[in-house]
Amino acid sequence: MRPLYKFLIIVEAIIGFGPLVLLLGLGLITIPISIMGILDGYYGALIMLLIEVGGFLGMFAFISVLMHILEPNRYFLSFIKLRLFIICGFCSILGFVFMSGINIELIWLLIPVVVAAHFIYLGRRYVFSAS
Template sequence: MIIVEAIIGFGPLVILLGLGLITIPISIVGILDGYYGAMVMLLIEVGGFLGMFAFISVLMHILEPSRYFLSFTKLRLFIICGFCSILGCAFMLGVDIELMWLLIPMTVAVHFIYLGRKYVFAAS
């Protein structure tokens, strides 16, 4: 059931990250041309990949509790980057009732953090 929850919760974000791979080179060229608004898109993409990596690490720890995949400080930093990326995406698209689907990944992420709380909140 945890795997199904992860697929349903993070599926749309994985699709957005995949589409964002197209915008990374465009953002880099924009930054080099002096358009620093492209930096926001680049940071959202990088934060999304770091957050996805963190939640995959937490998911793997939930499935295999004896293994630790990231150091505790990196894990917390990556989780914060993921949440900031989701919020940044919501604010860039304009906070609206149509963006309620962004609450699903945040709810699943909070659930995973709760299930892996001994890993996420362990003493460094």
């Protein structure tokens, strides 16, 4: 792969996943709050905790796919874990949208979904290979 294409893919990843990384960083604050809420009997906090954990798993999966796109001969996760983590990431985004309320202001969440679909397409041999 030419260096220009690698650079453009990295820029696409930064633009596409930058807002989600910021949300995951802010979500680190909510993890202890969610755990305390669960211990107090408020099980709605479990949804917030699952969204945060799913977001981290999804981000780890898409970083693995990105690294595979940049270095096609290396595999960073097993195929089953990769697929599971990708599904967790998509469910985390959907959970955040439903928890925030579906409105037009959350249209910016389509950008990471489109970038993730593009990465899955570029790394399709890695993601969809027989395990």
